[in-house]
Amino acid sequence: MFNKIGKIFIMERKDIDQDSKNEFSNKVNEQAGRTSLHKIENTQFMTEDQKRSWNECGYILVPNFVEEGFCNEMNDAVIDIIKSIVPEDGAFSHAYAGDGHIAIREMKPSPNATKIEDEISKLFRIHSKGIFNQFIRGETLCNLLEDILGPNIDCFLSQFIFKNPGAWGQPWHQDSSYFPFDREPQVAAWLATSEATLENGCLVVLPGSHQESLHDHLPDEREGSNYGYTEIKDHDFSQETPMTLNKGDLLLFHSFLMHKSFDNKSNSRRTAMVYHFAETGTGYGEVDSPTNEWISIRGRGLNA
Numbered sequence: 001m002f003n004k005i006g007k008i009f010i011m012e013r014k015d016i017d018q019d020s021k022n023e024f025s026n027k028v029n030e031q032a033g034r035t036s037l038h039k040i041e042n043t044q045f046m047t048e049d050q051k052r053s054w055n056e057c058g059y060i061l062v063p064n065f066v067e068e069g070f071c072n073e074m075n076d077a078v079i080d081i082i083k084s085i086v087p088e089d090g091a092f093s094h095a096y097a098g099d100g101h102i103a104i105r106e107m108k109p110s111p112n113a114t115k116i117e118d119e120i121s122k123l124f125r126i127h128s129k130g131i132f133n134q135f136i137r138g139e140t141l142c143n144l145l146e147d148i149l150g151p152n153i154d155c156f157l158s159q160f161i162f163k164n165p166g167a168w169g170q171p172w173h174q175d176s177s178y179f180p181f182d183r184e185p186q187v188a189a190w191l192a193t194s195e196a197t198l199e200n201g202c203l204v205v206l207p208g209s210h211q212e213s214l215h216d217h218l219p220d221e222r223e224g225s226n227y228g229y230t231e232i233k234d235h236d237f238s239q240e241t242p243m244t245l246n247k248g249d250l251l252l253f254h255s256f257l258m259h260k261s262f263d264n265k266s267n268s269r270r271t272a273m274v275y276h277f278a279e280t281g282t283g284y285g286e287v288d289s290p291t292n293e294w295i296s297i298r299g300r301g302l303n304a
Ligand SMILES: O=C(O)CCC(=O)C(=O)O
Pocket: 161, 163, 169, 170, 175, 201, 202, 203, 259, 260, 261, 262, 272, 274
């Protein structure tokens, strides 16, 4: 539907070849073996239960963090961005960039997709604008982050995850394997902007696994899996815990926590707005990922 100009097909949908998958997982595995033994000790803002949950399980669940209306506004704003950066009746592409944002298409979209947003898997780099920026400047969120990361905090990555009907889940992984940084941990904030259920592809965590070192991540061998998907295979996941969330619930989690998500077997979209935070001054090596954008949200700022 979106892959032609007039009647001329100018780009084909192509699966990722094995060499590219291997190359990607080799890169990710340069991080294998790193550990993060950081524990929160002195807190100013979080409750004892939140502190215990972070230290023992590697995550903090905050129910009803925002109102449903706020989630609806975010969901609408994302679709406006998609429409503005994907050329109408334009050439098929696996990714679109525009206005500082990057949108990635599903490798295997549902045959029932009728609109471009039914085919998008993720929209990156949206945290410096509008409602996406407003969210990360909220005092309650920054306070929780301060207790984990200290007083100087950056947001370096954001992605809105569409998880359309039929979309596959992401296999078991640890986010820090994707972050070749000089310190840890980083913190993910996963905001459910729709309900997240067993059927529509909720996140699944392995409590306590943030205390593990970074494991080897092998290529996701499912034919047609999305670019960048890798999988931990050398661990026991029998204690997996599905995080079924209501719209507006927030999950903060440690970047060493093993997690995955289920496939979306429902008929509706499961959406989440996901941010990643680091201590200001974190070094990312010589070449930063094109999906990263570092902005200060609290404390001394990037240039101080
Ligand atoms: O939301 C999902 O389906 C997967 C998200 C995830 O694993 C991640 O953001 O690291």
